[in-house]
Structures are given as structure tokens and as C-alpha cells.
Amino acid sequence: MNDLSASSRITYGAVPLQPGLARRVRGLSDKALAWLFITPTIVLLLAINIFPLVWTIYLSFTNYRANRSNAPVKWLGIDWYQTILTDPDIWAAMQVTAHFVFWTVVIETVLGFGLAFLIDKKFRGHGMWTTIILLPMMLSPAVVGNFWTFLYQPQIGLFNYMVAFLTGRSASSFQMLGDVTLSPWAIVIVDAWMWTPYVMLICLAGLRSIPDYIYEAAEVDRASKWRQFWSITLPMALPFIMLAVLFRGIENFKMFDMVNLLTGGGPGSTTEVASITLKRAAFESWRTGYSSAFAIILFVTVFGLANIYVKALNRVKSR
């Protein structure tokens, strides 16, 4: 009998609140309700973002090593920061990173904007071409890394074959990944191949946001196409282009997977970007304190540069 009465209370769809709870929720102020919703997010952020950051800052002042958790932890003050900032190898890695970020961002922005400009015009097969262009960025970096390792293979690689075909050189006479001069460019090419479509998408959004009537007005004023581009298209798309530059700049400053797969930082240390150095210190040498200090230095660098950049972006947007 009891069982039957229990089943008769079953409701479908939304579960009604218990009368007491309902009353309590209904009695909440807007502010309290906002806190109720926001608290889980704050707790999660504190747990997975803020706490690790604070903990990393603390570790960066110690000699702690994750593989020697039994050893006493010694407070070193700013020793690691001094060591890192005066280490020529670290500066070399930063230089490699800067080179990589600069060239990838420049190439991706120019090509991405160019492609967006072309794709923005309606033409036959426009949808198909857009899909094809977008394909590389949908692949995983691990797949792209392996894929390009084969393409760059001097004996059977398609890339070498194409360059050989175009230049008349022997395909096996140059090594994209094994040559000190070519290997940084090999990585730049792969990154540009993979992420230019991403820049294109952002730029395309920018181009599509420009109202047609502005162009119509320009046409009425007999402005040339070049003048329209220079005075309307570019300034109005500029915030979007700058946004793309910001995203790609931050991403490429942290670049790890592609470099690791393609060259492992070699030949020698030619392609050893900061993230590879950091990974080696943190997870191969287990110098946790040292690598925490290095991570903080990288974080401050990106954060500082990004902030300056965002201010410039806001100025452009407010024009």
C-alpha cells in the first residue's frame, strides 16, 4: 500500500521543489541569487586557476623538485629568477620563440586577410573552397606534425619533391628539418599552413560586418577600389585583424607540440622554443622550482605584452 502511494507521487519532467526550499529560494534577494549561481564558478576558478598560479609563484622561490618530494624544501628567494634571466641559453630560446612568433603572425595575418578578402567575394564553388581552406585547422597538431614530417622527408617527401621540381635541385640535396637555416622556416611553414584559416575566419567576420551602404556611398563618390579598400575595408576590419594577431601571438608564444614533433628542438638548439626548454626543465629534469620561475617569467611576458596590445586594440576600436 505504501509502495503504491509512493509511486503515485512520481512526477514527470521537471522535479517540483520541496515546499520549504521553494519558499527559501523565492525569498532570496537578487544579489543572493547571483552569488548562488556564481559561487560554483568562482570555486572552480580558484581551484584550477588561481591556486595553481599562487602555488607556482611560491614554488618558484624554492628548490623543490617533484621527484624528490621527501627532500627538505629550501627557500631560495629570487635565485631562480636571477639564474634564468642571466642564462644565455634561456635568452637564445626566447630569441627563437620571438622569431617564430613574429614570422608566423606576419605570414598568417597577410595570407589570412588575403584569403578572407577573396572568400568574401561570391564566386562559383565558394563554399567548397572555404571548406577546403578550413581543413588544416581542424586537424590535431599531433597529426599535422607527423604528416609534415613525412612531407619534409628528403627522399620521399612531397614538399622536397615540389621544391626540387620548381628549382631544378635534387630533392635529397636539402633537409628542411635537419638544416640549421631551414628548420626554423620549416616550422613556420607548417604553423602558417595550419592556422592561416583561423585568421581568415576572424578577418572574414570583420569584412562581413562592414555595412554595404558604406561601399554604396563610396561608389556614389566615385572612390576607386583601392581607395575603398584603404579607407573603408582595412580600417573597419582592423580591430578583427588585431584580434587575430593577439590570439595567434599568444598561442604561438606557447607553441610546443608542433616543434616537439617536427624537430624536438633541433638541429642542435636551433628550434628550441621557450616551451620546449620549460618542458625539459619541468618534466624531464624535474627542476620544479626552477621551471616554476621560468613559467612565471613567460606568463608575465605574455600577460604584459598582451595587455599593452589590448590597450592599442581598444584605441583602434574606439576610433
Add this chain to the structure above:
Amino acid sequence: MKALFAAGGALAAALCIGAATTPAQAQGKTITLCWAAWDPANALVELSKDFTAKTGIGMKFEFVPWTNYADRFLNELNSRGSLCDLIIGDSQWIGGAAENGQYVKLNDFFKKEGISMDDYMPATVVGYSQWPKNTPNYWALPAMGDAVGWTYRRDWFARPDVQKDFKAKYGRDLAVPKTLDELRDIAQFFQGREIDGKKVYGASIYTERGSEGITMGVSNYLYDYGFKYQDPNKPYAMDGFVNSAGAVKGLEAYKELYKCCTPPGASNSYMSEGLDAFKSGQVALQMNFFAFFPGLYKDPNVGGDKIGFFSNPAATTQATQLGGQGISVVSYSKNQGEALQYIKWFAGGDVQKKWWALGGYSCAKSVLNDPGFPDSAPFAKEFLKSMGMVVDFWAEPSYAQLLQAEQKRVHDYVVADKGTAQEALDGLVKDWKAIFKEEGKKF
């Protein structure tokens, strides 16, 4: 009717499998063994079936590709994970694992079970079991003996036209090289040669930058020319040993071999790239660990009569790089008793013989000193010779930092053409001193 038979067969098979696994299930214990994913690991799976049949303890295996092996398992050990009850860890890990309390010390267990380290090849005991080195403190049982050796295309060497050309050029018969100079000559001879209408190359050697590849390769040259990690009479004194005149010559010779005689695009090659180059018929010679040789011998394209094996040739002296691993009980394991039972079983004479027969490299003297051992496999004699002259990299707790320093210095010189061999080795001494200083070592 056919379906009925099939169903009946499946039921019978299921019952058989059930019967076979009953002891393990009855005892309800399963232990996990962690190792790299490669041919010997498959042999170990096969071998371990006997352990389960004998003890009723089930076996699970966690095999990780070599490229992730160190990252994965050192992470596991450092985070005090209990995934692995047993681990076949790299020889360099033993210092760190012992000092950080990650491995169970096995001295008492060995004593209780009558397992004597005198029953194993001395080099493997020092390399895989002891920390500190050359002291009777054991943290592992030698499990997989290994060293760097060479393979060559016996069929190419045997061709009369090739023989004739070689003799005309070098004034001697084309044969297995006895010295590193002879090896270079052979590699140079084959570089760019056409064999059966296909362009072939000299040698595949280790040049990998990311993990340990080029260090494992160049060591075979450095040791042969007199490189020593430290003064034998004054630990951690490296000046004049790491950067001795001989060591400089060794490094130059390795670079010469890399420049003259490797296939295009071999600037980041390690074990698997070497295997690919040899199996695809690209190279006449290949540097690689003995562990791969059983698999290569079975290869339908380049194995059998087409392949030959030899140990690292000599220069001013003769030595080779130690590979291989010992098997240890993880101190965070909840099944230490069962894991120790496995080690006891694995140390058994018959098991060691079967281990060798299945493709694993036993380190037990009972196997290696058997009169029939050198003829038991085409590579057995050379393996035995190599294990008698192995040298290992530092096994210090800071080995990873020491390794990274060598990777960078050597790759910079050999592959990236940066500086001279003397500068590279002087730089290496400087790096290693800084690392040891940070570790609080006095020298």
C-alpha cells in the same frame, strides 16, 4: 546445424578459457607490470603465462611506446602512483628511484630467497641493480640485458661485384669491420651506391635530439677513443676525462660518419628510424640495440641470410653503450608480496632459459655461460661479447639533466655544425659541473 556446432564450440572454448584462468580468479590477485612497448615486451607476456599458471596470480601489462616511456613512468613514480606493481625501468633511473624511495630495496628478499647477484653478468648487476654503483645495494633484478650493436646487409657484402669494387678501392676484402675506421670506409663505400637499381646509403646511426638518442649513439665512439665520465680515482673530477684528446677524436669521428654516410634526412633518428631505414633496404649498416635483433632476423625482407650482426668495433679501445633494464618492485604498490613472488619466479633458471628462447635477453650466467649460447641465435655471440664491454651513462639522480646537457652539446656540434669538438666537450664539462654543484657534490 553449422550454427549449432559453432555455438557449441564457442561455449567449449569459453569453458576452457574459464578453466585456464580459474586459479588467478580464485586467488583474486592481479599485478601490473610496466614496461616499454616493443618486441621483448610481447615475449614477456608469453613468458608470464607460466607465472599465472603456477601461482594463480593474474598479470596485467602497461606498455608505453619508447617515445613516452620515461615521461609516463617517471611521472607515475614521482606522483607516487600505484599503477605499476612491477616496473622494468631504464638503467639510468635507478639512482633517483633508490634515493627517492620509489623502488623497494631487494637485499633482504634476495637473501631470504637465495637469489644471488653472482649468478648474473657483472655488468648487468652494476648497470641495472646497484645503487650506489659497485656497492652491494640492490634495487632491481637484471631483467633485460641490452647493448648497442650493429647490423649489416650480409647479402650486399657477399655480392661479387660489390666485393670487387671494394677491394679495388680499399685494397682489402669487404668484411665485418673490426675498427671504427673500417666501419666508416664501408659506410662511405655504400653511400649513394646503386644496388638492384636502387640508391642506397652507408649507415643509420643515432642522431635524435629530444630524448637520449644522440647520446646513446655518440657514446659508442667516445668510449672507444678513451672518453671516461670521471677520474676513476676521484669521483666527479671530469676535466681531462670527458674532454680528453681521445674523446675529442671520438666526437669528430662520429660527426664524420654522420656527415659522410647517413641517408638524407637522418638528423633526428633513433631506434625506430634506424629500423625503418634498414628494413626498407636503404642502408648497409645500422646501429641499434640488440633487443631489436631477433625481430630483424625474422624480417621477411632483410632478415635470415640477408642480415649479419656485429658488436661495436674498436678504436684505441673497445666498448659499447649499455642498454637494458632491471625489474623492480614499486614501493607504492599495494601488491608487493605478489610482485616479489614474480621476481622470485623470474629469477628461476628454467624461466631465464625460456626468456632467452622467446626473444628476451637474459642476464643470468646460467644462460649466457652455457656452452651452446653463442650458437643459440645468429646474434648471441656478438651480444655476449658486447655485454662484456658495456659502459653506462650516469645513473645519478640528476641523470636527466646530465643527459639533456650532452644531447644539446653533441647535437649542436654533430648535426648543427656549431663550434668544434673540443668546445662541445669543454662545454659539457662546464654543464655537468654546474649540475653536480647544484646537487651539492664536491669535486
